[in-house]
Amino acid sequence: MLYRLSNSDRRGDRGFTLLELVMVMTIIVILASVGVASYQQIQLKARETILREDLRQMRKMIDQFAADKERLPQSIEELVQERYLRSVPVDPITDEADWELEMGDDDVSLTGGQGVVDVHSSARGEGSDGKSYREY
Secondary structure: OOOOHHHHHOOOOOOOOHHHHHHHHHHHHHHHHHHHHHHHHHHHHHHHHHHHHHHHHHHHHHHHHHHHHHOOOOOOOHHHHHHOOOOOOOOOOEEEEOEEEEEEEEOOOOOEEEEEEEEEEEOOEEEOOEEHHHOO
């Protein structure tokens, strides 16, 4: 005689309990939050690296302009007009081309005057290294 179990009597067909589903969802949420935090840190470091490289390039072009023209540039836009830069870079922290220019005496020129001697980020706050963005 064959005895057949109904679907409700089988142990293998029960499915997942609510507790098991909640535990799995909790683990997924924890892993996702760790991933998002790591991604944000990587993104911040990338922006800081771009900021440092942009500042290095602009400072290099200020020096090159001074050596070629025997005077300091009056603005970053002048470096673009004279083709030392293709365009004024966008500050990756503020997402705007709002650089702070440090003006100083033009020791390169025979006639004297003022010119751009350095450039800084106008971003407020500190980088991941604890250094102010304006000090980069």
